[in-house]
Amino acid sequence: MHLVIVGLSHHTAPVGVREVVAFAPGQIRDALRDLRAIPGVQEVAVLSTCNRTEAYALCDSPDPSPISTYLCRGHESPRDHLYSYVDEGAPAHLFRVASGADSMVLGEGQVLGQVREAGRLAVEESAAGPVIRRLFDQAMVCGRRARNETEIARGAVSVSHMAVELARQIFGNLKDKNVLLLGAGETAELTARLMAKYGVSLITVANRTFERAEALAEALGGRAVRYDEFPERMVKADIVVSSTAAPHAIIHQDVARLALAQRRGKPMFLIDLAMPRDIEPSVGDLDNVFLYNLDDLQVLVSRNLDDRRTELTAVDAIIEEETEAFMRWLGRLRTVPVMTELQRRFDAIRTAELQRTERRLEGLSPEQRDAVDQMTHAMVKKMLHEPWRYLKSAGSDAQAAATLQAIVDVFDLEDAFRDSGSPFPGEGEPDAADQAPAARNLSHGL
C-alpha cells in the first residue's frame, strides 16, 4: 500500500502547461470519481489551484504512471513537467504545500484554505478514506503550526498590504481616518479597498475625468470630488494615495506645507504610486509627513520576503516532525488488523481445543465450566499482550514494519489479507472512533 502524489506547479511548469492539467472547480468531483476508478487506486484527493494541480492517491503499487496518464488527459506536453512523490515523500510534500513553503509568495495564507477545501471535497465524494483524510487533517495542523510557530507568514508582501501596514504603524487604528485617492491607478484602488476593509471612515476620490472618479468612489463606498479641489481636500486627508498619469509632480512642497499648517502637525501619510512620481520628494522632508513612493514600498516588501525565506529551516523542522508523526500513525494503522487477525486465530485454537476436551469435562458444574472458559481466554490475552505492547511502542517505522511482517510470516496470516484484498479491514483502526461512517464503509468495501 503506497501513498503516491503526481502533479505539477509553478516550479516545474509554465502557465501554458498548467492550464492543460488544471481542473476547473466544477470538474474536481468528476476527476475524483475517474481517479478512484483506476484499478489499484484505493483513495484519492485532488488539489487544484492556479499555481498547482496535484493528485493524492493511496495505491496498491508505488508506480505513479496510471495517475500521470490520467492527469495528462491525452496531451503529451505536461508529461515532462510532472513530478511525483511516493510513500514518505508524499506527506512531506503536502505538508510543505500547506505551510506555504512551496508557494510562489512564500508563506501566503490562501493555500491552507485550498488544502482544507481539497480534503473536504474528497471526503464528500467518498474518494478519501481514513488515510487521505488523516493526511489532509494533518496538513492543516502542519500549516497552522508553521504560521504560528515561525515567522514565515509575517510582514506584508505586497505593495498594497505594505501601505496599509505603514498606515497602521502611523495611525494605529484606521477607523476614523480619511483617505484621499488622487488618480485611479490599479494598485491605488487595491490599496484603498484594503483600507476600506480596515474601516477607514471616508474615501474621497479625485480624478482628471470626473466620471471615472465617480465610478471608483461608488465601488469603494466613497465620495468623488473635482480634481482641482484636491489641495483643499488634503487638509482633511490623513492618508493620500496618489497614482495619476500626470507627467510631472502635482503635489509640491508649498501645497503640502499649506495643508500641514492647517492640520496643526497631525501626521500625514503620503503614498506615491505614480510613475513618474506625483509628489515632490522634498515634501517628505516636512515635519509630520511620511512620504513613501512605489520603490520604497517595493524595497520593504522584498525585505519581508527575504525575512520569510530565512524562516524556511524552522518550517522544514515542523514539516519533518509532522511527517514522522503521520508515518507513525500509518504504521499503527497496519498493526491493528494484523493483531486482530492474530487474536482471531488464537481464539479459534482455544475454542477448538475446548470443544475437543468437551467429553472429559462433563463432570464439571456450569460454574466450573465457566471458570475454565475464562481461564483459557485470559491465557490468550496474556500471551498476546507483550507483542501488542512491543508493536505499539516500536521505534522506527522500518523496525515496526519488519516486526509486523515477521508476525505475518511466522503465524502465516498472509492468507487472511489476500482473501479480503485489503490490509485495512476497517475494524479496529487506531482512530476508528473519529472517522466518519462513510469513510469506514469505504475501506470495508475495498
Next chain:
Amino acid sequence: MDYSHPLFLAALLLYIVSAGLYHVPVLVGSVRGVRLARGAALTGFALHTIGIIDRSIILGHAPYVELREAVATIAWTVVLLTLLVEWRRKTSALGALALPMAVVMMFMADTLPVFGRAHPLIPSIYQNPLKAHIGAIVAAFGGFALAFCAAILYLVQERRLKEKRVVASQPGTLGLMEIEEIANSLAAFGFSMLSLGLLLGMIWASRGLWHGAWLAEPIVLATIATWCIYAAYLYLRGVRGSRGRSNMYYLIAGFSLAAITVLIIRVVLPGQHGF
C-alpha cells in the same frame, strides 16, 4: 535609616530581568519574551508593594517622607502605570523604556551617596496635608516619567518611519498616534496631580506653618516652572489642537526639569523645604 529591604532588592532584580526581557522583541523583532517580561514586572511590582506596606507599618509613616523613599515610590508608580497602560491598550511597547527607568530610579534610591545622606526629618512631615502634598507630587512625577518614555518612543518610531527603516509590526505594536494619545493622557494625569500637590503645599505653607517666603525656595520655583511647561503643552494640544513631533519636546523638557529639580537643585541649593 537603612533603606534596603529584602523585598525591595527582589523587586529591583525582577525589574532588571523584566527590562532585559522587554528588549528581546526590540532586538530580535518578535514577540517572544514579552509575556515573561510582563510577568517579571508584575511579580516585582507585587513584591515592591508588599515591601512598601511592610515598611510603612514598621515605620508608621507614608512611604515617601524621605527623598530616597520618594524616588523609590516614583519608580513604583512608573511600574504601576506601565502595567495599567499595557493592560488597557493591549500593548507591550512601553515596558522597554519604562522598566529601565524604574530600575535606574530604584538604584538611585538605594545607592547614590547623595540620597544616602540621612536627612533629619522635620516633625511637620507627619502632618496629613503635607503627606498628601508629597503623595500627589510623587504620583505626578510617575506620570511625567512615563509620558517622557512615551515621547521618546514616539520620536524613535517617527524617525524610523521617516527614514523608511520600518520593521514588520507585531501584536502589541502601537501606531504613532496611539503613542501620542498615551503620552497625552499620562501628561494630563501628571499635571492634575502636580496641581493638586502644589495647591496642598501652598495651603499648608500659607497657614503660617512655614517660616519665611516659601515662594522663594528654589525647589518650589523649579516645580512651578515644570507645571508651566505641562500647562503650555496641554493648552497647545487641547485648545489649539496641535499634534505631532513638537509636542513631544514639551514632555521631554517637562520631565527633564522635574528630574533636575529633584537631583540637582535639592542637593546644590538646599533650602528649608523638606526635599
